Amino acid sequence: MTTHKPVGLPDDVALKLLTDMVRIRRFEERCADLYGQMKIRGFLHLYIGEEAVAVGAVHALAAGDNIVATYREHGHALARGVSANAVMAEMYGKQEGCSRGRGGSMHIFDAATRLYGGNAIVGGGLPLAVGLALADRMQGSRRVTAVFFGEGAVAEGAFHESMNLAALWHLPVAFFCENNFYAMGTALVRSESQTDLCVKAAAFKVPAVRVDGMDVVAVHEAARVAVEQVRAQGGPCFVEFQTYRYRAHSMFDPDLYRNKDEVEEWKRRGPIHNLTGRLKAEGRLTEERFLEIDAAALREVESAVAFAEAGTWEPVEHLLHDVHTGGAP
Amino acid sequence: MKITYREAMRQALHDALAADPRVFLMGEDVGKYGGSYAVSKGFVEEFGPDRIRDTPLSELGFVGAGIGAAIGGMRPIVEVMTVNFSLLALDQIVNTAALYRHMSGGQFSVPVVIRMATGAGRQLAAQHSHSLESWYASVPGITVLAPATVDDARGMLAPALADPDPVVIFEHALLYNFEGELTDAWRTADIRSAKTLRAGRDLTLIAYGGTVWKALEAAVQLAAEGIEAEVVDLRVLRPLDDAAIMDSVRRTHRALIVDEGWRTGSLAGEIMARIMEQAFYDLDAPVARVCSEEVPIPYAKHLEDAALPQVPKIVAAARTLAGKGAAA
Numbered sequence: 001m002t003t004h005k006p007v008g009l010p011d012d013v014a015l016k017l018l019t020d021m022v023r024i025r026r027f028e029e030r031c032a033d034l035y036g037q038m039k040i041r042g043f044l045h046l047y048i049g050e051e052a053v054a055v056g057a058v059h060a061l062a063a064g065d066n067i068v069a070t071y072r073e074h075g076h077a078l079a080r081g082v083s084a085n086a087v088m089a090e091m092y093g094k095q096e097g098c099s100r101g102r103g104g105s106m107h108i109f110d111a112a113t114r115l116y117g118g119n120a121i122v123g124g125g126l127p128l129a130v131g132l133a134l135a136d137r138m139q140g141s142r143r144v145t146a147v148f149f150g151e152g153a154v155a156e157g158a159f160h161e162s163m164n165l166a167a168l169w170h171l172p173v174a175f176f177c178e179n180n181f182y183a184m185g186t187a188l189v190r191s192e193s194q195t196d197l198c199v200k201a202a203a204f205k206v207p208a209v210r211v212d213g214m215d216v217v218a219v220h221e222a223a224r225v226a227v228e229q230v231r232a233q234g235g236p237c238f239v240e241f242q243t244y245r246y247r248a249h250s251m252f253d254p255d256l257y258r259n260k261d262e263v264e265e266w267k268r269r270g271p272i273h274n275l276t277g278r279l280k281a282e283g284r285l286t287e288e289r290f291l292e293i294d295a296a297a298l299r300e301v302e303s304a305v306a307f308a309e310a311g312t313w314e315p316v317e318h319l320l321h322d323v324h325t326g327g328a329p
Numbered sequence: 330m331k332i333t334y335r336e337a338m339r340q341a342l343h344d345a346l347a348a349d350p351r352v353f354l355m356g357e358d359v360g361k362y363g364g365s366y367a368v369s370k371g372f373v374e375e376f377g378p379d380r381i382r383d384t385p386l387s388e389l390g391f392v393g394a395g396i397g398a399a400i401g402g403m404r405p406i407v408e409v410m411t412v413n414f415s416l417l418a419l420d421q422i423v424n425t426a427a428l429y430r431h432m433s434g435g436q437f438s439v440p441v442v443i444r445m446a447t448g449a450g451r452q453l454a455a456q457h458s459h460s461l462e463s464w465y466a467s468v469p470g471i472t473v474l475a476p477a478t479v480d481d482a483r484g485m486l487a488p489a490l491a492d493p494d495p496v497v498i499f500e501h502a503l504l505y506n507f508e509g510e511l512t513d514a515w516r517t518a519d520i521r522s523a524k525t526l527r528a529g530r531d532l533t534l535i536a537y538g539g540t541v542w543k544a545l546e547a548a549v550q551l552a553a554e555g556i557e558a559e560v561v562d563l564r565v566l567r568p569l570d571d572a573a574i575m576d577s578v579r580r581t582h583r584a585l586i587v588d589e590g591w592r593t594g595s596l597a598g599e600i601m602a603r604i605m606e607q608a609f610y611d612l613d614a615p616v617a618r619v620c621s622e623e624v625p626i627p628y629a630k631h632l633e634d635a636a637l638p639q640v641p642k643i644v645a646a647a648r649t650l651a652g653k654g655a656a657a
Contacts (some may be wrong), residue, residue: 066401100434109433116400117433121424127426131397131405138353138379138403158420161390168385243645322435323469327494 007217007278014279017059017216019293021051021272024075026297027084030104031074031091035251036220039308040091043120044105045072049246051265052271053178055079056219057146060227064114066136066145068129070119070178071106072245076148082110088304101314102322122183123156126175130162133171137234144230146174149307151240152183154200155191163204166236173236174226175206178213181246184249185257201238212239214269217278244269245285335505337482338368338514342406345490346376349404352490355382355395356408365410366446366505392418396426396495399441400603404490412461412499413653419464426495427470432611438493442486448501448539448589449637455625460589460631462499463580465595466566471495473566474520477541479509481564484518492520497567501539501589510634525572525577531651532583535574535600537563540587547587547643549560556651566596574600575608582613587638592620596622617650 007014028048034040047054054075056066069076077087082098090097091105099109099118107118116132119125129147136143153159154177166173177197181188188195201208207229211222219241226237244266248255279285332340335606345352350420352371353376360383362588363370384391395407409415415422426439427542449458466473472492476482482500489496528543536544541562548558562578563569578584584604597618604616620637624638 098434099432099436103432107432109361109436110431111436116437117429119425121420124420128391128397128400130390131394131399132401133397134394135398135401135403136399139401142512158393160388161385164385165387165390165394223520227581267446276351302478322431324472325430325438 004281005215005217006276007275007282007284009217009220010283011284014275014284016270017055017220018056018197018275018279019297020059020079021216021275022053022293023084023297023300024055024078025272026294027078027258027304028074028303030301032247032251034091034305036267040105042104043071043160044251045249047072047075047249049266049270050178050180050213050243051075052219053241053243054148056216057176057223058108059225060220061144061146064143065227066114066116066129066132066143068116068132069118069148070125070144070148070150071118073108073118073148074105077108077110077115080110080113080115082108082113082115084304085307086307088109089311092308092311093313094308095314096307096311113279115206123149123153123158126153126158128163129133129173130165130171133166133173134169137171141303142231144172144174144227144276146176147225148176148178151177151179151181151185151197152186155183163201163206163238165237167204167206170235172224172230172234174230174296175236175240176223177240179240179242180245182249182258185253187257197240198238206238208240210242211238213243214266214271214274216271216275285290330511331508332413332479332511333505334479334482334509335366335368335506336591337479338500338509339370341371341483341486342372345406345486346372346380349490351402351404351589352406353382353406354406356383357386357410358385359408359590364408366445368505375470379524387532388414388417389421390548393421393425395441395443396421396439399439400437404440406412406442406444406490411457411502412445412447413456413459421469422465422471422497423493427468430494431470433519439495440490440493442496442498443488444498444500446502447499448503449626449633450503450539452628452630452633453491456627458626460621461565463590463594463599465497466596471497471567472520473497473499475499475564475566476537477501477504477538477562477564479511479517480515482549483511484515484522488518488520496520499538503539507542520564520565521568521570523573525559525573526562527558527560529557529581531557531581532560532585532647533559533577533581534587534643534647535561536586536587537566537596540589543638543640543643544587546640549648550640550644551647554648554653556647556653558647566620569600569603571603571607574587578604578608579611582611584616585647585650586616586618587643588618588620589638590620591623592618593623614650614652617646619646
């Protein structure tokens, strides 16, 4: 028997968090269908189960802040306000997609909302985030750069180099580690001698905190505190969000490395279920209202699918455009 | 006015830093130490440690940070001590800087300049002596420069910084002490064209970076034998100036490429292929090349010398190409 944890957020914020988690869940469930129909090709990494992290953390940022994400970034894009139409069209490879169909699922970019990818080299976004923060520091901006990466990235040199640079130069980077415990099929305990990720951050004198990544309220609060601290003090912080992906690593993954009981155990802690239950217990959400939110999310997704279906292919004559600014030299 | 290559590069950097507050220099030992090749000596006192930023030995991290800072609105000049160390940063240069604009559908530019020393000749052995320019020159999305003259050391940085996309500059380590006449040509240096440094009618020597001076010396010796060699300094390794190469080859009908990179997969091989594609029927002889031997560059002086393109090898290859045989 667990004691009830009060949500503690105003209705509009709590419902926004819930709505975005449902939007992402419905969007990605549809993506899985569309992959089966071969409308979406290539690699498709679903975020299902992890929605609380992107939603809670992204909503803790200001509109002018920077986001650097990984190849499992549909949720971050949708939470940030990139339209479902633009993301779905990108999945289809259509030129109406946010990256004109050049990037696909793993390379969602959106300059308008300061979303700097969609980086599919594990750890590759970390030095980039340090550089964005360095530019902000040198230009006198108060902007924060939030960089998302999985626990697998902490094995990369890029992680250690970036943490050191950000701490050494006192740069405004929020290091948001999405620990879903598996780097593709390799469990954290099978790849790291030190599995306490906060200890790694401490080695660089970066303040670190561990949060239940299945609880969007806890995520949002921890991210809000971290971002405020980074903005106020200038230096970096590290937050480990413990979470779990319900689906396989990608659509190619037979998921043979996890125990089914473990997956079911995490599903019982599901982020949408978690928040919905608490809001209902507090008398702030009815089943009817929840069904409305869900129905709206489904309508948004179907509208995005229609938009992507109606989208157009970039002319092959444009193949070399944007290799360089203004065309190939 | 006579000036060293080091001084020319120093002046170029100084101009850039003085002209644009967005420009800053970062890399290992660029500040307090004064630059591993003393190019940035005195800069940290003048511009301060924020703009002359010493970095830890984290090539991947600080090159990536330079790329991020460029995307974020600055105009960083990132110095990597040598091309050999740049392999630690290859991921950021290739997987981020070069691809970023295209894979984002044209939403972001990456105006970063990455400078690095290259080349052999100082008995620094296998891990400090290689010429890997061709690796970078094979990647779409980046511009690759190889200034060989003091005019270019002085003049190519400004257009590189003005370019909205990533530019990699290779500085042959043997050239820093090289002294040359600085002419007004530096003020109009571009980052698109090759340049003919010596005119000749019998054959074309095509070179870049450190081999330019070996090619010019070979041309002097060949002239004494009655062979007039034209010397084309590529200057820009990506995009290659095909027009300048073909223009010369169509006049001389013979081409010899001098390249300090290893033969296999070399830039020389690419240039030979292009000449075959574009000027095959203008040729009077198969295109030839003098490259480095396919061996890790050894420490011992006589072995290092033997591994690299040298003037006698160039002269001998040119004689054969010109149909004058191996005799002298």
